[in-house]
Amino acid sequence: MRNKIAFSDHVEQMKWEDFHFDIMTVNTLPQIEDPEDIDNSFTFCDALLDAFKVATNKEVIKLLFISPVDIYNSKFYGIAYLESKEVFTAEIESTPLFKEWFTIIDERTRKKETNAAKVYFFGANSFSSQPISNFKDNQVFEKSGLFISDHIPNAFIAEKLAKEKADFIAPYIQLEAKSNFQKVVQLFVQLVHAKGLVIIPPKNNDAIYEEFEDEAGYPFPNIIKEFLTLHNGVQNSAIMGAEKILQEWKDWYRIYNDWTQEELLDTYSTNEGKTLLMYTTPYWIPFFDLQNGNFLAFDFAPDTKGSAGQIIRFGADQEIGYIQADRLDLFLESLMDVDGDIQDYEWFSSE
Structure with a gap:
């Protein structure tokens, strides 16, 4: 032809x-x-x-x-x-x-x-x-x-584009995050009682962790595994279970794979220097659903001023990620603060 x-x-x-x-x-x-x-x-x-x-x-x-x-x-x-x-x-x-x-x-x-x-x-x-x-x-x-x-189309040069993204993010990857799990347990229990939350009982998530590792190319982070020993989501709330975490991560991973590094990186926006100026990365693992395509996530590729496992805000309504809390325990504590960034009506329903 x-x-x-x-x-x-x-x-x-x-x-x-x-x-x-x-x-x-x-x-x-x-x-x-x-x-x-x-x-x-x-x-x-x-x-x-x-x-x-x-x-x-x-x-x-x-x-x-x-x-x-x-x-x-x-x-x-x-x-x-x-x-x-x-x-x-x-x-x-x-x-x-x-x-x-x-x-x-x-x-x-x-x-x-x-x-x-x-x-x-x-x-x-x-x-x-x-x-x-x-x-x-x-x-x-x-x-x-x-x-x-x-x-x-990007598919014509997929290998080149994948290498550009991998080369960019490699220096930022930090998979080992510090966690005071005792403090997390204490604050989570307090939060559940203070807000009258109904926990979905935790379960064995080994198959989900294995599927994540197969797709992501890195192990499911321990600090999230620990958190999921306390629940498998919370009813009528933004706190997600293991299945939802995996599904949302996969959805964002597809976006990451479809976009070029140039499309993902926003050099016109600014933040506190703790999160990368990216729309999404495979090292942001969403766990808290703010609706309409917006999430809070654990960050395992922080910018130079950030730390592994920090909690960031990203999603459909934002060009880049922004820091929400330096650690999970600080984030849980903020949810009990009446003057916190996230109001009760934004993340749970008491009905």
Whole structure:
């Protein structure tokens, strides 16, 4: 198949005429039922992804769809990034149904813009566009190989990106955390009685710890194991049991794996210098659910002013992590303080 090439550094040097754009018919578009349907954009996106999957017999990680200024006299193009780390290029046949669909999508994305050629970026659950004029030096058509290389999905360079993240975080990893477990027990018992909490009885979590170690590549930390000998979560509260801890950690680990080090690191934000300026790391283990994707976590990769096992706040509403307490016992103590950072209504219900 001449319009499918293996991605390599050589692609960056290629020009538009070096790629082959054989005509491809999109047979995956349904008839339009409601031009005003808010889901039309994603229906169009999914149909194109499916069409390129059928044409290549490969999963499509990402698709660049290039539209012309005049849909009646110019051509549509697609550049697909395949699971096999290949790039597939094609001209899309401008059938009446295809033009009808595109007219709807173009009107919705244009807003107040005048007619303009655009590049659409399609992926699983993602849809965006921008005018071709946003790319300097007519990059799309004059420096096509560079344009294609600049927009490769992370999966194409997964090994390189993983190494960048591993190299960055390695100097900060501290798995051995100091803990006064006697003090933790004392404060936890006081907290349970003071707030009228109902403990879910602790259980054997060896299988969970083993699963964590297999995925994380490091042992489940002892200070959390100790804490989980006191409970397996607390009813109607933010305090999580072992299963929930593992699940939430895995969810955040997926985000960490999907993002690049550049995307994870926020050099524009500041904190106290105790936590890394990161959105998430595999060494933050959530144990306290503040809802809406926000958590408190044990931190085993603290910044230079921090300490292993410190309690940090991170999540969907924050660009970086922030220190909550230097130790677990201090955090438990703060939950009993009426003037503490976290109010009762934020973490438990007495109903």
